[in-house]
Amino acid sequence: MDFEGFLREITPTLGLQWRPFQRRGIRRKIKQRMAQLGFSEFEDYASQVKRDEGEQGYLIRIMRVTISRFFRDFEVFEVIKNSIFPVLLQGKEGEIKIWSIGCASGEEPYSLAILWREAFEKKCPGIQLHIMATDVDEKMIQRAREGRYKKSVLKEIPSQILEHYFKKEDGWYRIDPSVKPYIQWKGHDILREDPFLGMDILFCRNLVFTYFSKESQIDTLKKLFLSLNDRGYLVIGKNESLPLTYPTLFTPMYSREKIYRKV
Ligand SMILES: C[S@@+](CC[C@H](N)C(=O)[O-])C[C@H]1O[C@@H](n2cnc3c(N)ncnc32)[C@H](O)[C@@H]1O
Structure with missing residues (x-):
């Protein structure tokens, strides 16, 4: 063999x-x-x-792959900012809940918190953003909490955001503490544990639909469906696709950016 x-x-x-x-x-x-x-x-x-x-x-x-980047696939964050948050905010009171699944060392959830602070925080004082960020690997969660990064994961960040939200320290870049309160970190295995419920947006990128077997993908897709509120959004990786059974659960909204809506 x-x-x-x-x-x-x-x-x-x-x-x-x-x-x-x-x-x-x-x-x-x-x-x-x-x-x-x-x-x-x-x-x-x-x-x-x-x-x-x-x-x-x-x-x-x-065999786990833990690579990530801030604002990975920048155009996805543009759609979230220009099209998805504005729809979610219509008639909304209270909170918007996002779950970043397989959050690695926090690059994705911190990017979302920065985006919210920059574009919506002041405009929408009555709305709170809650980001649940989970990873099966506790070491990654620890690193995410710490919020210290090498330059290589920062290359998609616009320069004024980099200057405002990161402080250079001994060759590392430390994230500004102002973005930490939006995020709750938790160890969680999406393959073996139940999903968190009541979410408006799920980020499930570069994990389930790249590395999991077809069977595990179908099981996980059902969990993602359960996790979302009615008409909530699912974001998957730019090079990923959903298992063929998906149209009973999700409908494509932004095909290029791989953003779907719960049916
Ligand atoms: C390639 S990274 C993707 C990070 C981020 N979502 C992105 O797209 O940049 C995959 C992450 O998923 C985590 N992971 C692997 N298996 C998992 C599981 N069963 N449940 C939750 N997280 C898992 C890994 O530890 C790793 O941090």
Whole structure:
């Protein structure tokens, strides 16, 4: 059995797809793990993984991709600002609730908080923005709370926002504390746990519809449907698509930006 065969064999057990994990880094990590446990053949390690839930958890952890960026795919944030927030705000009182699923080290939820502060906070004093930001990896949540970033994740930020919301410190950029109160951080596994309810917008980008198996995608899509208020919005990644069963649950609103509305 070669590496591709190994991935095809074990990823369904992990609830994942095999294709996105063919990268060299993952192969190296898996080979290292096999050496550590005394396996030289992929076939033998695959049998062990299938038997051992602990080993499945270990593999899921080393196969996680945690890359993100502030204002990733900037045009998506433009649509949120110019078209979606204005619709949600019509006749709205109280609060707008957003859930950022797989929030990595906080780049996406902080971008949303900045956008709100810049464009709506003063105009809409009666409305509160609540962002629930979750990730299965507690280390990422800790980093998100800390709010310290390398320059590489800041390249899509307009310069005046960068100057206003980030302070340079020993080669790092620290996020301004004014954006922190909008966000509640939580460890949460979207594959295995129930969804949070009552959301107006879900950001579920570059996770479920890239890495999860087709079965897990369909199960998760149902959770996303439950999580949203009537006619709430679902945002997925620019290079992602929903499973074919989606039209009973969602309708496309902004096709290029991959924004859907609950039917
Ligand atoms: C590639 S990052 C995407 C970050 C951000 N959504 C974006 O588009 O820039 C995927 C994130 O999902 C998290 N993740 C992986 N499996 C998860 C799961 N089952 N439940 C929740 N988060 C998960 C990873 O820890 C990682 O931080």
